[in-house]
Amino acid sequence: MRQAVRAPTRGTIDRTGVPGGDDLLRRDEYGRALLGSLIRAQLGATVSVLGPAVLLLALYPLLAVLVPGLGRDQVIGVPLTLVVLGGGIYPPLVALGFWYVRRAEQLERRFGELLDDR
Amino acid sequence: MAAPLSVGAVVVITVTTAVIGMRGMRVARTPADFMVAARQVPPLLNASAISGEYLSAASFLGIAGLAMLEGLGALWYAVGYATGYLVLLATVAAPLRRFGAYTIPDFAEGRLGSPRLRRWATVMVLVICGFYLIPQFNGAGITLQATLGGPYWVGVVVLGVVVTTGIASGGMKGITVVQAFLYWIKVTAIAVPAVVLVLAVSHPSFGTVDGPAPTTFTRATLVRFPGTTRMDVSRPVTVRAAGTVDGTRVHGALTLRPGTQVVAAGTSLRFPAGAPAPTVSPVTGSSWSSPLLHLDGRHGHPLAATYGVLLATVFGAMGLPHILVRFYTNRDGQAARRTTAFVLLLVSTFYLFPAVFAVLGRMEAPALYLTGQTDSVVLVLPRIMVAGLGGEVLAALVAAGAFAAFLSTSSGLLIAMAGALSHDIMGWGVRAFRLSALVLGMLVTGAGLLVASVPINVLVGWAFAVAASSFCPLLLLGIWWPRLTRVGAMWGLALGGGTSSLAVVASMAGFGGTGWSALLLGEPAIWTVPVAFAAMVVGSLLTPGAVPANLTDLLVTMHLPERLRRGPVGGAEQVG
Numbered sequence: 001m002r003q004a005v006r007a008p009t010r011g012t013i014d015r016t017g018v019p020g021g022d023d024l025l026r027r028d029e030y031g032r033a034l035l036g037s038l039i040r041a042q043l044g045a046t047v048s049v050l051g052p053a054v055l056l057l058a059l060y061p062l063l064a065v066l067v068p069g070l071g072r073d074q075v076i077g078v079p080l081t082l083v084v085l086g087g088g089i090y091p092p093l094v095a096l097g098f099w100y101v102r103r104a105e106q107l108e109r110r111f112g113e114l115l116d117d118r
Numbered sequence: 119m120a121a122p123l124s125v126g127a128v129v130v131i132t133v134t135t136a137v138i139g140m141r142g143m144r145v146a147r148t149p150a151d152f153m154v155a156a157r158q159v160p161p162l163l164n165a166s167a168i169s170g171e172y173l174s175a176a177s178f179l180g181i182a183g184l185a186m187l188e189g190l191g192a193l194w195y196a197v198g199y200a201t202g203y204l205v206l207l208a209t210v211a212a213p214l215r216r217f218g219a220y221t222i223p224d225f226a227e228g229r230l231g232s233p234r235l236r237r238w239a240t241v242m243v244l245v246i247c248g249f250y251l252i253p254q255f256n257g258a259g260i261t262l263q264a265t266l267g268g269p270y271w272v273g274v275v276v277l278g279v280v281v282t283t284g285i286a287s288g289g290m291k292g293i294t295v296v297q298a299f300l301y302w303i304k305v306t307a308i309a310v311p312a313v314v315l316v317l318a319v320s321h322p323s324f325g326t327v328d329g330p331a332p333t334t335f336t337r338a339t340l341v342r343f344p345g346t347t348r349m350d351v352s353r354p355v356t357v358r359a360a361g362t363v364d365g366t367r368v369h370g371a372l373t374l375r376p377g378t379q380v381v382a383a384g385t386s387l388r389f390p391a392g393a394p395a396p397t398v399s400p401v402t403g404s405s406w407s408s409p410l411l412h413l414d415g416r417h418g419h420p421l422a423a424t425y426g427v428l429l430a431t432v433f434g435a436m437g438l439p440h441i442l443v444r445f446y447t448n449r450d451g452q453a454a455r456r457t458t459a460f461v462l463l464l465v466s467t468f469y470l471f472p473a474v475f476a477v478l479g480r481m482e483a484p485a486l487y488l489t490g491q492t493d494s495v496v497l498v499l500p501r502i503m504v505a506g507l508g509g510e511v512l513a514a515l516v517a518a519g520a521f522a523a524f525l526s527t528s529s530g531l532l533i534a535m536a537g538a539l540s541h542d543i544m545g546w547g548v549r550a551f552r553l554s555a556l557v558l559g560m561l562v563t564g565a566g567l568l569v570a571s572v573p574i575n576v577l578v579g580w581a582f583a584v585a586a587s588s589f590c591p592l593l594l595l596g597i598w599w600p601r602l603t604r605v606g607a608m609w610g611l612a613l614g615g616g617t618s619s620l621a622v623v624a625s626m627a628g629f630g631g632t633g634w635s636a637l638l639l640g641e642p643a644i645w646t647v648p649v650a651f652a653a654m655v656v657g658s659l660l661t662p663g664a665v666p667a668n669l670t671d672l673l674v675t676m677h678l679p680e681r682l683r684r685g686p687v688g689g690a691e692q693v694g
Contacts, residue, residue: 022683026670035670039677043598046208053204057197057432061424064409079407085193086473090466093204097462100208101455108452108679115682 024115038111045107049100053093060084123510125266127518131303132280135525138296159294159447165460167294168444170301170522171530172199172435172461173468175257176578178304178523181469183493185476186486191411191424192476196469198428202435203465207458210436212451213597213676220446221534222439222589223542229596231666232604235611240542242588242615243439244535248562250440250581251531255566258524265497265517274566281528282559285536286552293529294447300526305468307519311500311512312474318503319478334484335389341485342386349396349488351376357393361385395484406480419637426641427579433647434582437589440527440534450680475499496520532559580622587614587646591654597676599658603665606658614650618642 025031064070073080159167177199185192219225222243227236255274262273285293343361351374359372362382372387374396381387389395405412410420411427435441448454479486479495483502486492497520500512535558540550588611595602595610621642629639638645658664666672 022674022678025674025678032670035673035677039598039673042677049208050205053201057201057428058425061194061410061421065421070409079190081190081193081407081409082473082477085190085197085409087470089197090200090469093201094459094463094466097204097207097459100204101459104212104455105452112679112682 034114041107041111042104045100045103049096049103053096056089056092060089121266121510121513121517123514124517127514128262128266128521131300131518131521131525132276135296135300135522136280136284138299159449161448161453161457162460163294163298164444164447164453164457165464166298166301168297168441168457168461169464169468170297170299170304170526171444172438172441172465172527173301173304173523174527174578175254175261175520175523177468177472178308178520179257179261179493179496180578182472182475182479182496185473186479186495187492189406189408189412190473190476191409191420193473194409194411194424194427195431196472198431199435200462200466200469201428201432203458203462205432206436207455207462210593210597211445211454211458214442214593215445215448215454216451216678216680217597217672217676218446220443221538221542222437222442222592223538225596226592226607229666229672230602230604230607232608235604235607236542238608238611239589239592240538242584242611243538243542245619246581246584247439247531247535247538250438250578251528251535251562252565253578254524254528254531255562258521258528259566261497261517261520261524265494265513265520271567274563277524277528278559278563278566281525281532282556282563285529285532285559286555293533297526297530300522301464303522304519304526305464307515307522308468308471308475308496311516312471314508314512315478315499315503316474319481335391335393335395338388338391339485340386340388341488343381343383343489346383347381347488348378349381350378351396353394355389355393355396357390358388359385361387363387389485396488418633422637422644423641426637426644429647430579430583430586430641430643433586433590433643434584436593437585438581439538439585439589440530443534443537444530452679472496478503532562580619583622583641583643583646584615584618586643587618587650590647591650595651595654595658599655600669600673601658601662601665602654603658603661605661605664606654606656609657610650610654613653614646617649618646621646 025035070080075083177196181192181196184195214225217225217228219228221240223236223239226239227233255277258277259270259273262268262276263270284296354373354375356371356373358370359368361368362385363372363374364379379396408420411424412420445454445457448457475496479492479499483495483499486495486498491498496516497513500516501509503509504512532555536551536555539558540547540554544550544554591610591614592607596607621639625636625639629635
């Protein structure tokens, strides 16, 4: 017989007996509203990170079409395309990634405090 | 020509991989050990393993070769491969880990409550991985043949035996450490030669790369033509020839006159230092450093082609079955996020270097254009540019890196396939996993022996486009859109996966010609990704009754941090 694998949680505090956030969120309309606000907040963080990334990736090729000389431009003797695609584009992408991690963890911490206040 | 140092380096990599993999055998006891390393892998180690698995031959050899041939716009592939992890991080990493699904079929059934959807997803996993895996074996055979000498089958069989026995014995626990090790090998093997070669350029003039391609021979160069080649000579040049040029057998000095010359297969020409290199049409000239993708000038729509590749690579990364399996080895959702951020960092670091080989190859190795071997630029450039022992050492390093790329990606793909087959089809257990790995390993090795040449970039690009048009919308909508239903998901998988596969098969078979039709078939992601999303949304809106009854529970499981839950969440270790 096939069995679905689901995750056990390890290394978490045993809160058996204490009403957990999961019970709270599925209990009533208020709980579901809380859940909706958590998901919306997370989506907001996602959009605020992916928005700049999409602009960066989509606008540069578009700029190359609108400004045909762009490919021939050079930065201290190195073609601009090499400077951007060969390296320059990565630091902002990586920075966005780590910034998202911080933002999402902050958001979850605040949501936890909100639940604990109840 | 067999180079002893390169042979040695490949042997060392292979043996080390096998030994580290075997060590896992002693600790792997339960099915969970085998498949997900018991979820105890810390973020940086896991990130190294994911990066090791992700950087295949297409990244190690293909990007530099394609950029050297088609222009710097080909670097968008690398940018897309890296950005895929930013999207994965910000959309699916934490919720997918919290949901606790081990494979995409698990997620499909768990989230939408449809065993039928699971079976379709499983079939797609096997197909995507299979087509991704065969070119890896093929590439290994060709690489060993080209750099080390010896027959084609040696590389294929060595790869097959090492990968299959490693996985069948150690499972995921051993493989995690191996993959992490192979990432660091790969990054060293491309970074060190890149830095040394930049320093070795006597008179760096990167500004000249944009001239009519290719430039001049910086040193006396013997060019062997593997196939009949039409080349355009711009200025008269006297070479030492052995073979047939323009229908005439020549042996000795020959002056090539301006115009088109036909060089017969097997001919070799020795160009003196400083000679202008003939060009082979259609090599792009002035557009080489344009930041757009010019694939042999076939499309004539470079902006659309660039967007097509970006869509496929950015959204395809999250739908690759062998990568998603790894997220389950994180301790919790927060660890999954941190792991993904590190992957983005590690993969981006790697992609700083292929561009170096592309530019140096264009300046220093014009012979590769003439012989159509730009794909091997990473492997051969060290020996061309650095004479003596130094060049041999660097060549051994890149050979080791290339083989590391074949080993790591093949292992990851085989684990994903064996996992899907044993877990989703055969019913799961250590014995089923081992048996699946053995059978699939032998099948793929056999397929690798049968195919003489598979265009690796086409097949890898196909895997990305299909993943982006099927699993990507399933995951994104499944996690963030509560109204997704099993009917909508089926429509999306069928339409998106079906149209993208058909498009690529058609373009591989030679349909499409030129212009828009070539673009839409060759870079299908530009329309199949929107089609898949639209089908899932429309199908779901038409069947509101099929929304799972336990939707709230599912959303809580995906989005609520683990530490806010009560006791063990997501059921026990195994839920029927």
